[in-house]
Amino acid sequence: MKSTLQKLRYIMAMLLAIILIVSPLRTAAALGADTTGIKSNLAITGYKVTDTSGNILSSVPSGYPVNLEIMVKNPSIKTSDITSDSANTSNIDVSKLVDSFSGDGSPAVTITSQATDPLAMTIKFTGIKYTGSGKTFKFMVGYKNLTVDYDVTDLTITECADQENKPDNQVTPTPTLLITGSLNRDTLKPDQLMDLTINIENLSDSSLQDAVVTLNPSESIYLVAGKTTFFLDTIGGKQTRSFTVKIKTGSELPPASQSVGVDLKYNYDNGSAIVQGTASEKVNLISEIDESSEPILFISGVQTDEVLKSNGERDVTIKVTNMSDTMASKINVVLTPSDSIYFPNGKNSFFLPNMKGNSEERLTVRIKAAGALASTLQSIGVEVKYSYTNGSSIVQETATGKIIIVTADKSPAPVLFISGSQTKDILKGDEEKDVTLQITNMGETTASDITVSLNPSDSLYFPDGQSSFFLKEIKGHTEESITVKVKAASEPSSSLQTIGVDASYSYDSGGGIVPGTASGKVVVVTESHKETDASVPYLIVSNYSYGGAPVAANTAFKLSMDFYNTSSNLSIENIVVTLETGENFSVASSSNTFYYESLGAGQTLTQDLDLQALLVANSGQTSISGAKTVEVSFKYEYNTGSKRATNTMSEKLSIPIYLPDRFELAQPQLPDFVAVGQESVITLSYVNKGKNPISNVEAAIEDITGEMETPAKVQQLGNIEAGKSSTIGFAFMPLQPGELSFTIRITYEDANLEPVIKEFPVLVSAFDAPPPMDMGMPEMAPEQDSKIPLPWLIGAAIVLLAGIGIAVMRIRKARAQKKISAIDFSWEEDAPAQDLPLTEDKTGGTAPSTDAPSKTEV
Numbered sequence: 001m002k003s004t005l006q007k008l009r010y011i012m013a014m015l016l017a018i019i020l021i022v023s024p025l026r027t028a029a030a031l032g033a034d035t036t037g038i039k040s041n042l043a044i045t046g047y048k049v050t051d052t053s054g055n056i057l058s059s060v061p062s063g064y065p066v067n068l069e070i071m072v073k074n075p076s077i078k079t080s081d082i083t084s085d086s087a088n089t090s091n092i093d094v095s096k097l098v099d100s101f102s103g104d105g106s107p108a109v110t111i112t113s114q115a116t117d118p119l120a121m122t123i124k125f126t127g128i129k130y131t132g133s134g135k136t137f138k139f140m141v142g143y144k145n146l147t148v149d150y151d152v153t154d155l156t157i158t159e160c161a162d163q164e165n166k167p168d169n170q171v172t173p174t175p176t177l178l179i180t181g182s183l184n185r186d187t188l189k190p191d192q193l194m195d196l197t198i199n200i201e202n203l204s205d206s207s208l209q210d211a212v213v214t215l216n217p218s219e220s221i222y223l224v225a226g227k228t229t230f231f232l233d234t235i236g237g238k239q240t241r242s243f244t245v246k247i248k249t250g251s252e253l254p255p256a257s258q259s260v261g262v263d264l265k266y267n268y269d270n271g272s273a274i275v276q277g278t279a280s281e282k283v284n285l286i287s288e289i290d291e292s293s294e295p296i297l298f299i300s301g302v303q304t305d306e307v308l309k310s311n312g313e314r315d316v317t318i319k320v321t322n323m324s325d326t327m328a329s330k331i332n333v334v335l336t337p338s339d340s341i342y343f344p345n346g347k348n349s350f351f352l353p354n355m356k357g358n359s360e361e362r363l364t365v366r367i368k369a370a371g372a373l374a375s376t377l378q379s380i381g382v383e384v385k386y387s388y389t390n391g392s393s394i395v396q397e398t399a400t401g402k403i404i405i406v407t408a409d410k411s412p413a414p415v416l417f418i419s420g421s422q423t424k425d426i427l428k429g430d431e432e433k434d435v436t437l438q439i440t441n442m443g444e445t446t447a448s449d450i451t452v453s454l455n456p457s458d459s460l461y462f463p464d465g466q467s468s469f470f471l472k473e474i475k476g477h478t479e480e481s482i483t484v485k486v487k488a489a490s491e492p493s494s495s496l497q498t499i500g501v502d503a504s505y506s507y508d509s510g511g512g513i514v515p516g517t518a519s520g521k522v523v524v525v526t527e528s529h530k531e532t533d534a535s536v537p538y539l540i541v542s543n544y545s546y547g548g549a550p551v552a553a554n555t556a557f558k559l560s561m562d563f564y565n566t567s568s569n570l571s572i573e574n575i576v577v578t579l580e581t582g583e584n585f586s587v588a589s590s591s592n593t594f595y596y597e598s599l600g601a602g603q604t605l606t607q608d609l610d611l612q613a614l615l616v617a618n619s620g621q622t623s624i625s626g627a628k629t630v631e632v633s634f635k636y637e638y639n640t641g642s643k644r645a646t647n648t649m650s651e652k653l654s655i656p657i658y659l660p661d662r663f664e665l666a667q668p669q670l671p672d673f674v675a676v677g678q679e680s681v682i683t684l685s686y687v688n689k690g691k692n693p694i695s696n697v698e699a700a701i702e703d704i705t706g707e708m709e710t711p712a713k714v715q716q717l718g719n720i721e722a723g724k725s726s727t728i729g730f731a732f733m734p735l736q737p738g739e740l741s742f743t744i745r746i747t748y749e750d751a752n753l754e755p756v757i758k759e760f761p762v763l764v765s766a767f768d769a770p771p772p773m774d775m776g777m778p779e780m781a782p783e784q785d786s787k788i789p790l791p792w793l794i795g796a797a798i799v800l801l802a803g804i805g806i807a808v809m810r811i812r813k814a815r816a817q818k819k820i821s822a823i824d825f826s827w828e829e830d831a832p833a834q835d836l837p838l839t840e841d842k843t844g845g846t847a848p849s850t851d852a853p854s855k856t857e858v
Contacts, residue, residue: 041076042141042151045120045731046712049159052127056716058696060159062132067124068105070155071112071712072141074119079111082119082143086111091145094123097138099154101128107139120711135160158718173506173513174270174277175204176449179262181283182465187489188249188258188285193224197244198262198283203449203470205237208266208277213243216261221249221285235266258285284456284467295326295388296426296495296525297355299401301380302362307442308378308407310754313344313368318382318403323426323525324495325357328386330396332566333363334540334651336381341405342627342656344368346545349564355386369407370550370627370656378405385538385566394569396536399496402521406442414476415443418501418520427497428527429490432463437482437501437522444476447505447516452482455500459492459526492526499524537567539575539634541651542604550656551613556588559611561632561653563596564604573598575636577607584628584657586612599636613657627656659751662690663720668744668760675769679733682762684744687725692751695719699728704742706766707735720748734766 047070049057060066082091094107105125113120123139135156142150178201184194198215202208211232217223224246235241247260264279302317318335322328331352337343344366352361367380380403387396406417417440427433437454441447450471456462464485474480486499503518542564551557565572575596581587588610599605611630633650664687671680688694697717701710710732717728734740744760 038081038146038148039076040074040143040146040148040151042072042074042153044070044153044155045073046071046715047155047157048714048716049157057159058716058718060130060157062130065127065129067126068101068128068137068157070123070125070137070139072121072123073113073711074151077119077143077146077148078115079113079117079119080115081146083111084115086114089121091143092121093142093144093150095140096125096128097140097152097154099136099138100131100134100157100160101125101137102131103128130157130160159716173204174515175202175206175208175266175268176451176470176504176506177201177264177279178203178451178468178470179264179279179281179283180466180468181260181262183285187461188221190249190251193246193248195244196247196260196283197242199240199242200232200235200264201240201470202235202237203451206268207237208235208268209233211235211241211264211266214263214265215245216263217247218258218260220258221247221260224248259283260285281453281468282455284461294324294395294397294495295322295328295357295386296324297321297328297384297386297399298323298496298523298525299382299384299399299403300523301403308341308367308369308405310369310407313366315364316367316380316403316405318363318365318380319360320352320355320363320384321360322355322357326388327354327356328388329354330385330387330566330568331355331361332385332538332540332542334383334385335365336383336652337367337627337654338378338380338405339627339629339654340370340407341367341378341380342370342550342654344549347543348654349540349542367405368656370658378407379403380405385540396538396566401523404520413443413514413516414441414445414447414474414505414507416440416447416474416503416505416516416518417442418503418518418522420499420522426525426527427486427488427492429488429492432485432487434483435486435499435522435524437484437499438479439471439474439482439503439518440479441474441476445507446473446475447507448473450474450503450505453502454484455502456486457497457499459489459494460486460497460499460524461489463487486524488524488526495526497524497526498522536645536647537565537570537572537601537638538647539572539599539636539649540564540566541632541653544653546611546655550658553613553657553659556610556612558608559630559653559655560606560608562604562606563599563634565599565601567601567638569601570638570640571598571600572636572638575599575634578633578635579609580631580633581611582629582631584614585630585655586614588612613655627654629654659690659692661750661756663688663694663748663750663756665746665758665760668762670762670764674734674740674764674766676734676737676766677769679731680764682730682732682744684728684746684760685725686720686728688720688722690751691722693719693721694751695749695753697746697748699730700745700747701730701732702743702745704740706738706740706742708740708742708766709733709735737766737768740764740766 047068049060050067050069051057052065052067054067057066079086083089089109089111092109094109096103096105096107105128108124108126110122110124111119112122123141125139135158136154137157138152138154140150140152142148178199180199180201182197182199185192198213200211200213211234213230213232215223215228215230230243232241232243249258260283262281262283266277268275268277298321300319300321302319306314308314318333320331320333331354333350333352335343335348335350337348350363350365352363355361369378382401382403384399384401385396386399387394389395404417404419406415419438419440420435437452439450439452450473452469452471454462454467454469456467462484466484469482469484471480471482488497499522501520501522505516505518506513507516540563541561543562545560547557563577575598577594577596579587579592581592590609594607596605629652631650631652633648635646635648637644637646639645666685669683669685671682674680684699695718697720698714699717700714702713710730712730715728728746730744732740741761741763744762746758746760748756750756
């Protein structure tokens with residue numbers, strides 16, 4: 001038995017030796033067959049869109065040239081695989097593909113990573129233009145010194161403007177035209193035949209083709225030939241075309257200003273196509289009317305250079321001048337602000353002392369701008385109600401005016417303010433005088449190619465026949481003047497006449513030449529003798545209050561109003577007050593109509609009611625916030641002595657509303673472990689719980705303390721619609737162990753277009769990366785040139801076990817054949833068989849063989 005065991009051990013040793021000899025050769029061959037290559041895996045980590053001057057854009061219109069910088073990273077490729085010098089990018093091949101942008105962009109690559117870091121770079125495409133269809137930008141990146149496929153990738157440019165909202169981007173601006181008219185006599189009289197000459201001056205370099213003019217005379221004059229349309233063919237650049245028509249007045253000429261409207265249609269080349277252009281002007285003609293006389297109250301504002309900013313306050317001084325010799329008494333001033341300004345104390349009605357002839361009174365009020373300004377020019381409507389003595393009766397009259405308030409807007413457009421140099425000289429019938437118009441550019445941007453059109457009221461006209469003027473430019477914070485000769489009709493219809501001023505201009509918006517407009521009105525005081533009605537009592541809102549602060553949308557508030565009877569001797573009766581709240585307010589738990597039996601002369605009554613500020617959908621508006629109006633209407637009766645009369649009045653009350661900010665950001669979610677040289681990610685979740693979108697959302701990492709890298713410090717997220725939720729992620733990689741601190745700053749514009757900044761300080765600890773984990777494998781023999789792989793060892797064990805099994809089977813077979821208690825087994829082919837005892841006597845003897853089962857010791 002011992003000999004058998006020794007032979008088995010010998011067989012195992014031989015097999016093991018064969019395995020040790022063969023396995024190094026097979027292992028080396030296997031290792032030599034490993035040809036795994038580099039696989040590219042390009043990822044976009046951020047982008048930004050700028051104009052050609054480098055300013056970041058929040059919206060990209062069609063045809064607008066922009067620069068696009070894309071930050072990419074390839075974690076599968078080291079920087080040293082591409083180049084040893086980060087300034088050398090010759091091995092990187094970038095090409096723009098067919099997408100939503102035109103132009104190849106002349107891509108320029110800047111490597112931002114170091115030698116052993118994953119390849120990171122910035123690719124800049126310059127001068128590409130959005131086609132207006134889709135929002136996709138596609139490009140591909142390849143590496144000349146690596147055998148890898150090109151990466152073809154794309155990204156969505158969220159700043160691309162919607163197709164239906166894209167602005168016109170004409171290479172050549174619309175031609176500027178000056179249309180004037182001149183008559184061969186000063187004024188119109190009934191049954192008169194006269195010549196009217198129309199002049200069309202092309203102030204631009206573009207040629208007008210197929211020009212057609214249509215004349216539209218007012219109802220009291222007509223064209224003799226009956227022809228209203230005229231074909232002028234071509235009007236070259238810097239050229240003037242004129243034509244003359246005969247007009248005739250009717251036998252009954254109303255005492256008012258007459259006019260001939262001039263409408264021009266033409267074609268011109270805008271640089272990319274032949275398009276149609278239009279222009280309109282009105283040639284005013286004055287007719288003679290009766291003269292009248294009354295006190296003259298002139299309303300103006302004391303102008304300052306102070307610009308009213310969003311949510312800012314300032315004082316406005318209103319000047320009321322009595323330019324006649326008659327005293328005005330019981331003067332009540334009612335102010336109506338435009339949509340974007342309001343009175344923070346809620347008061348808009350004031351009383352002035354009696355004004356003698358040729359005297360002046362001033363009124364100073366505090367105004368405040370809403371969060372979202374509708375335009376750069378706001379206004380305060382002024383209505384002055386006063387009384388004066390006319391013979392034996394007391395007459396009440398009303399004078400109106402408008403005070404212009406210049407506000408600061410986010411638009412780069414010029415801010416043109418139009419005013420007139422006022423004089424106390426009263427223009428009498430048939431007299432002439434010079435009126436000087438000032439056009440002040442209160443913005444930073446230069447206004448160019450300015451066309452000024454003047455539209456006088458019914459009792460004024462220009463004896464020289466010129467009502468349009470051209471100014472080359474007005475630079476920022478400068479002023480230009482225009483002097484025009486004005487003549488009054490022989491009998492002016494009223495004491496206050498006006499000259500409407502409309503200005504059109506162009507300016508450089510940074511992305512091209514775009515048009516702009518401005519308007520104003522200049523008052524001219526004339527001598528009038530109009531007869532007026534007897535005294536009428538007026539019912540006004542002398543004061544109102546809504547709490548003093550802007551009202552949040554979808555909240556309730558209390559409106560308190562004081563109603564005042566301005567008459568000093570007449571009572572009013574059967575008063576019905578109706579409140580028209582419009583779509584922005586509703587009356588809570590009450591009717592919108594109130595009845596009062598009577599109100600004595602000079603008395604006041606107060607009405608309080610509860611209102612609800614409604615959250616109205618944004619029907620094409622930029623914001624539902626701002627100053628909204630409630631209209632109060634009065635209908636009442638009064639006795640004039642011999643008869644009973646009815647009168648109606650209405651006023652608008654301005655109430656500012658705003659949208660609360662409901663954009664919520666959760667605290668940053670930090671990683672569990674931050675290791676040096678390994679990229680970690682911080683995320684912030686957000687939700688817009690408001691009813692309106694928020695715009696121009698930007699996320700940035702700032703105020704970094706410590707050594708770290710981040711692929712995109714600034715992310716432009718664009719607009720976030722109402723109800724949308726998502727997360728913002730920042731990747732960063734510490735370069736040294738220790739504490740890292742930085743601030744995540746989120747900036748956006750809320751539904752009121754107000755800028756909002758939210759900051760989140762972050763503090764993390766960076767540790768050295770842990771060593772590779774020990775898998776607990778048993779120690780092997782000292783390393784040779786080639787190690788035996790684990791599969792070879794398993795195969796050898798299987799062969800060894802199979803050999804042992806075969807040997808045991810042979811032993812059992814021999815024993816079964818001989819039916820003896822000994823095994824006849826020899827390792828050598830010629831050796832004689834030996835009888836081996838099946839059991840061993842520990843005392844030295846041998847036990848006899850029996851039929852009992854025997855035990856084998858192995």
